[in-house]
Amino acid sequence: MTAFARRFLSRPTALLGFAVFAAIVVIALAAPLLFARGPFAIVGMPLLPPGSPGLPAGSDVLGRNMMIALAYGARVSLLVGISATLCSTLVGILLGALAGYYGGLVDDLLMRVTEFFQIIPAFVLLMVLVAFLQPSLTSAIIGIALITWPNVARVVRAEFLSLRNREFVEAARTLGMRDTRIILTQILPNALPPIVVVSSMMVGNAILAESALSFLGLGDPNLLSWGSMIGGARSAMWVAWWTTTLPGLSIMITVLALNFVGDGLNDALNPRRSR
Amino acid sequence: MLLVSIQGLTVALPPGADRDKAVEDVSLDVGRNEIVCIVGESGSGKSLTAHAIMGLLPRGVTAAGGRILFDGVDLLKETPRALRKRRGRDIAMIFQDPMAALNPVVNIGHQVTEQIRAHRAISEAEALKQAGALLGEMGLKDVPSLLKAYPHQLSGGQRQRVMIAMALSLSPQLLIADEPTTALDVTTQAQILKLIKRIQAEREMSVLLITHDFGVVADMADKVAVMRHGRVLESGVVGEVLGNPSHAYTRALIAAVPRGESQLPPPPDVRPLVEVSGLTKRFRRGGLFSRGAVNTAVDNVSLTLSRGETLGIVGESGSGKSTLARCVIRLLDPDAGEILLDGADIAHMKPGELRPLRRRIQMVFQDPFSSLNPRQTVGDIITIGPRIYGEDPKEARARAADILRLVGLNPETMNRLPHEFSGGQRQRIGLARALMLRPDVLIADEPVSALDVTVQAQVLQLLDDVRRQMNLAMLFITHDMRVAAQVCHRVMVMRNGKVVETGVTRDIFANPSSEYTRALVAAIPGRQTR
Numbered sequence: 001m002t003a004f005a006r007r008f009l010s011r012p013t014a015l016l017g018f019a020v021f022a023a024i025v026v027i028a029l030a031a032p033l034l035f036a037r038g039p040f041a042i043v044g045m046p047l048l049p050p051g052s053p054g055l056p057a058g059s060d061v062l063g064r065n066m067m068i069a070l071a072y073g074a075r076v077s078l079l080v081g082i083s084a085t086l087c088s089t090l091v092g093i094l095l096g097a098l099a100g101y102y103g104g105l106v107d108d109l110l111m112r113v114t115e116f117f118q119i120i121p122a123f124v125l126l127m128v129l130v131a132f133l134q135p136s137l138t139s140a141i142i143g144i145a146l147i148t149w150p151n152v153a154r155v156v157r158a159e160f161l162s163l164r165n166r167e168f169v170e171a172a173r174t175l176g177m178r179d180t181r182i183i184l185t186q187i188l189p190n191a192l193p194p195i196v197v198v199s200s201m202m203v204g205n206a207i208l209a210e211s212a213l214s215f216l217g218l219g220d221p222n223l224l225s226w227g228s229m230i231g232g233a234r235s236a237m238w239v240a241w242w243t244t245t246l247p248g249l250s251i252m253i254t255v256l257a258l259n260f261v262g263d264g265l266n267d268a269l270n271p272r273r274s275r
Numbered sequence: 276m277l278l279v280s281i282q283g284l285t286v287a288l289p290p291g292a293d294r295d296k297a298v299e300d301v302s303l304d305v306g307r308n309e310i311v312c313i314v315g316e317s318g319s320g321k322s323l324t325a326h327a328i329m330g331l332l333p334r335g336v337t338a339a340g341g342r343i344l345f346d347g348v349d350l351l352k353e354t355p356r357a358l359r360k361r362r363g364r365d366i367a368m369i370f371q372d373p374m375a376a377l378n379p380v381v382n383i384g385h386q387v388t389e390q391i392r393a394h395r396a397i398s399e400a401e402a403l404k405q406a407g408a409l410l411g412e413m414g415l416k417d418v419p420s421l422l423k424a425y426p427h428q429l430s431g432g433q434r435q436r437v438m439i440a441m442a443l444s445l446s447p448q449l450l451i452a453d454e455p456t457t458a459l460d461v462t463t464q465a466q467i468l469k470l471i472k473r474i475q476a477e478r479e480m481s482v483l484l485i486t487h488d489f490g491v492v493a494d495m496a497d498k499v500a501v502m503r504h505g506r507v508l509e510s511g512v513v514g515e516v517l518g519n520p521s522h523a524y525t526r527a528l529i530a531a532v533p534r535g536e537s538q539l540p541p542p543p544d545v546r547p548l549v550e551v552s553g554l555t556k557r558f559r560r561g562g563l564f565s566r567g568a569v570n571t572a573v574d575n576v577s578l579t580l581s582r583g584e585t586l587g588i589v590g591e592s593g594s595g596k597s598t599l600a601r602c603v604i605r606l607l608d609p610d611a612g613e614i615l616l617d618g619a620d621i622a623h624m625k626p627g628e629l630r631p632l633r634r635r636i637q638m639v640f641q642d643p644f645s646s647l648n649p650r651q652t653v654g655d656i657i658t659i660g661p662r663i664y665g666e667d668p669k670e671a672r673a674r675a676a677d678i679l680r681l682v683g684l685n686p687e688t689m690n691r692l693p694h695e696f697s698g699g700q701r702q703r704i705g706l707a708r709a710l711m712l713r714p715d716v717l718i719a720d721e722p723v724s725a726l727d728v729t730v731q732a733q734v735l736q737l738l739d740d741v742r743r744q745m746n747l748a749m750l751f752i753t754h755d756m757r758v759a760a761q762v763c764h765r766v767m768v769m770r771n772g773k774v775v776e777t778g779v780t781r782d783i784f785a786n787p788s789s790e791y792t793r794a795l796v797a798a799i800p801g802r803q804t805r
Contacts, residue, residue, distance in 0.1 A: 166645045167645045168645060168646055171638065171705070172648075172659070174604055174633060174636070174637060175634070175637075175659065176633035177659070178630075189648075189650045190648070190650055
């Protein structure tokens with residue numbers, strides 16, 4: 001583990017990404033403590049520029065504190081990004097493992113289902129789903145998980161296909177081990193590195209998808225997210241640049257940080273592939 | 276007359292490697308019109324020495340000292356451009372794996388002519404004519420269609436012949452052959468070695484042959500150099516080094532080469548523990564909607580195996596010996612036939628019925644690097660079997676310590692991970708895992724083919740000791756007749772999924788009844804010279 005940490009931290013971009021991501025997590029967690037009044041409270045005149053007294057990030061079209069809105073937006077983005085990724089990773093591991101381990105008919109069936117989800121335009125499916133389920137945090141999470149699990153399933157299946165014929169897996173079978181135990185204790189730990197890498201990249205994609213949904217007005221109406229901030233302020237884009245630019249930058253920085261972390265994990269977990 | 280004179284060559288490894296010099300102060304001469312063998316185990320630096328002559332050291336590895344004189348010119352001082360011109364024209368090389376050395380998407384004719392035309396200004400048609408003549412000289416049949424073929428359509432032996440043809444296309448003065456027959460079957464190996472010897476004599480060229488096999492040395496070399504840990508321990512005329520080795524390591528290496536003569540008595544005549552009859556396994560190619568060709572990997576095979584006996588299953592690649600073993604241990608489901616274990620047919624048992632019986636048949640695998648889960652400690656790996664059957668973990672660990680001692684490992688290694696062990700040690704761990712279940716039958720699938728000769732000898736000895744102590748019935752799969760002769764009471768020869776013959780080892784070797792077995796025995800390297 002220490003060798004892994006050393007390899008990860010020796011990459012400047014990975015270190016930077018990790019530090020930025022950690023800072024965003026801290027801000028998100030601390031938002032209710034720092035700003036007890038919440039993001040919807042009106043604190044002054046609308047469209048005050050950043051640096052105005054008490055408004056380091058300015059105010060939005062309704063005179064709300066942008067700083068507080070950005071901090072609360074981080075909560076929504078991270079919550080959706082991480083929960084959706086967890087859900088889709090679990091589903092992807094389950095189906096990918098079954099397809100890769102058993103092969104044959106099971107594999108054929110599960111892969112056809114996977115392909116079904118992959119050939120439908122993902123974002124259209126997401127919009128229809130969320131609209132159908134009523135826009136809310138839960139429906140965004142379910143929807144995003146539903147369009148992203150095939151990526152995980154494919155990676156897991158490929159890993160299982162190559163690992164299931166390794167001799168240590170055959171040895172486990174000759175010892176009389178049950179399939180579930182072989183999958184969980186023998187194959188899965190060896191398949192984890194690529195899964196971790198794919199998942200860390202997926203958090204960023206999930207955040208982008210959530211922002212796009214909120215921008216289109218399909219986000220949770222009771223929560224302020226970076227996407228809905230951009231959507232709500234797009235009419236003021238030309239007179240008050242900060243109303244759209246700051247949430248946009250927040251999304252970009254978070255996703256970029258996550259991609260750096262993903263790259264760093266990839267190099268640290270697969271030291272041989274990196275050079 | 277000297278062609279190559281290596282003087283005090285030192286090759287440095289990049290920082291962080293397990294030693295700083297791969298090759299240290301090596302001096303070696305190759306005369307004109309002679310075959311020089313460098314023999315050594317893995318990590319001895321034999322391959323890097325050869326690559327240094329070609330100027331083809333891996334990145335980060337550099338020649339740090341010494342000289343390599345080729346016809347009086349120091350190759351280490353040549354410019355990359357001059358060196359590139361020499362490759363192929365003056366010095367050519369063939370490798371262990373001809374499949375990896377050939378371009379899979381270019382046909383054979385084009386690959387051979389490309390090599391010729393890179394050095395000589397001649398027309399495509401003229402080059403093709405030369406290529407055809409060369410391939411014919413290599414003993415290849417039906418040259419016109421071969422020129423149009425792609426590498427995957429050729430057998431391993433054919434590919435290696437093509438490689439040799441390419442190497443010889445510019446009539447080099449020196450041919451470097453790096454383990455050229457290690458990836459080939461025994462009968463093919465014998466043919467390729469014969470070819471190299473014939474070509475060398477006809478063209479009066481020099482050959483530097485890298486090998487780990489003293490049998491090959493005995494058959495091929497005029498002179499030999501023994502390397503270990505990057506140094507030349509001993510070198511000289513082959514008869515002297517083999518007949519009267521001056522270094523203890525050389526003596527150990529020669530002693531470790533299995534003789535190809537059986538010293539084991541015929542097996543005890545007792546009721547068989549395992550009786551296999553009419554076993555058949557077919558593989559179908561093709562997917563859900565297509566019916567592909569059917570390949571019968573194991574065809575109506577019958578055998579018996581008793582306690583305390585080792586039955587060797589010998590055959591070349593594709594003979595079905597591994598498939599047979601995997602059917603007997605039910606890693607594969609046979610299509611027909613029965614496998615009686617103590618009278619109970621396990622060939623068609625359902626997984627639930629089979630599970631309690633699995634502990635009675637255990638297996639030692641071929642590849643020491645993939646047979647142990649890289650993420651589990653040795654202790655977990657070898658106690659997991661008993662724990663599946665409900666043995667108390669503490670008790671299992673105590674027993675594991677005894678078993679580790681039995682296979683010659685320190686019980687304190689239990690908390691370590693597999694990557695900290697050498698190939699031979701890993702095979703011992705794999706054996707310990709199998710023995711923990713107190714099996715009746717042990718299947719060993721090429722258990723020593725990935726190991727160096729000296730380690731190989733130790734592991735074979737261990738397997739034999741364990742078989743005797745635990746009164747195991749052992750099924751021993753191997754492609755190496757010499758290994759089979761050393762540990763097996765009886766031998767079964769397989770070819771294309773069928774049994775060619777079965778008999779007491781001594782009889783099979785002294786008096787083979789089939790043409791094929793005779794060819795196998797004759798192909799054993801080093802046999803004529805003994």
